[in-house]
Amino acid sequence: MAFLSAAVTRINPSATIAVTQRARELAAQGRDVISLGSGQPDFDTPDNIKDAARDALARGETKYTPVAGIPELRRAVADKFKRENGLCYDPADTIVSSGGKQIISNAMLATVDEGDEVIIPAPHWVSYPELVCLCGGTPVILSTSLEANFKIRPEDLERAITSKTKWFIFNSPSNPSGVAYTENELKSLTAVLLRYPHVWVLVDDIYEHLVYDDFKFKTIAQVEPRLADRTLTMNGVSKAYAMTGWRIGYAAGPSQLIKAMEKVQSQLTSGPCSIAQWAAVEALNGPQDYIKRSRVAFQERRDLVVSMLNQAKFINCPKPEGAFYVFPSCRGAIGTRTPSGRVIQSDKDFVTELLNAEGVAVVHGAAFGLSPNFRISYAASLSDLRSACERIQRFCGSLRSS
Incomplete structure (x- = not known):
């Protein structure tokens, strides 16, 4: 539109927010979706912090x-x-x-x-x-x-x-x-x-x-x-x-x-x-106990995700030292064909077909400036992560050379 500034036309919407929103929409339609696109801990804020907020309100x-x-x-x-x-x-x-x-x-x-x-x-x-x-x-x-x-x-x-x-x-x-x-x-x-x-x-x-x-x-x-x-x-x-x-x-x-x-x-x-x-x-x-507990939980999740992804055909997933993400390569899947006949030509194609076929929402690597990869946030329960990785294994196993 002509009235928009040059500044706003220079930027793109957040890809991570877009993936999370798309997962919400599909879930609202009744799809069984595991969303691993959002970069936020799935734990609740510690009670001492919430208590401090209540005290501030009371004051x-x-x-x-x-x-x-x-x-x-x-x-x-x-x-x-x-x-x-x-x-x-x-x-x-x-x-x-x-x-x-x-x-x-x-x-x-x-x-x-x-x-x-x-x-x-x-x-x-x-x-x-x-x-x-x-x-x-x-x-x-x-x-x-x-x-x-x-x-x-x-x-x-x-x-x-x-x-x-x-x-x-x-x-x-x-x-x-x-x-x-x-x-x-x-x-x-x-x-x-x-x-x-x-x-x-x-x-x-x-x-x-x-x-x-x-x-x-x-x-x-x-x-x-x-x-x-x-x-x-x-x-x-x-x-x-x-x-x-x-x-x-x-x-x-x-x-x-x-x-x-x-x-x-x-x-x-x-x-x-x-x-x-x-x-x-x-x-x-205040007390820092929560940090230690969450670190132990995230490390367990990281180890599960890395192990299961490296058992998936076409996937190479290094083990990271920190945060709660992995950034595996899907290079081996580029050029393959899905059961529906779609050729995977990019990491965006890969994550789109993964969402359509298996209901797993992840973010394509090009959004982070590097392809062909995808990002998984393992800030989710172990059961959801295990199920998501099984679906990724199944999806990758369904791909055939074109």
Whole structure:
């Protein structure tokens, strides 16, 4: 339509939300659908956090809050970064937003102009390049491979940096692959970034607490403190505490950047929900037992899904170190034919036919910038995951060479 802005025509709808909505529609029609497209824990928010929200309501904490968050939550954020990551921030150098997505949006709107480049490793979360495009910037996608464990090498990063590079967006553990970078791998990347002082770093640590086996999480500014003055470290309560609907993300970084992000937020949304902020204070300051329990449950689910997918014809599924996703390759299925005669020509075809034939909703890899793969969220019950994997095995077994 002629009245639409250039900005809105540069972006696409969220593929993960679209898949989840399609699964809901089919279920409403009576289809037996297992939806593995949504990136949210299936557990309930812990009781102590819900109790804190009720207490806040009882106290009448229902008014507008300061734009960057209530002082108690900004202090809790600063304390969390110090306690868990060894990062020293004043509460004034933190910001609280309505979800992690708004943190990224604020940062891009505050800093990115037309022609600026933002380096994004692929596979990547669906919203990173879209938010860059919304601001008129240019996403520079660094593709990886299953053989490289979906990780970029320092030489890949260095080749991508130009005089126009404004940001490097980094997510570990990763959505959609679940891979996490070791301390030594991070050091190899920070050594490159130190040579380019004009490049800022946006670190998305939203899956920090969801790491498995003996993996030790580290964040970039912790590994290389000399980058702290141009690093925005963001996190949130959604994944770690099963609080996706509460919509609280937070970040810390250089004062000038935080103030600019606060300025943007003041005109877009103002402060986040007051009750959700008080719940987040309890999440960060209160008992952390839930994190340990959920980590054990997610690891069991990961191991089941990886094992069963690798028993499926045409599928190659690496075992990720973190998050609650797997990103298997369906390369072997490309060119095969379904029982109905449809030729699978892409990962989008693969997931579409899987949904039609077996009622399993997953997200195609092209949505995350890398094909031919698909993403499964194993934030679902063991019984649903087992049934879904059996259906995927059956679907793959039905495919024939064309």
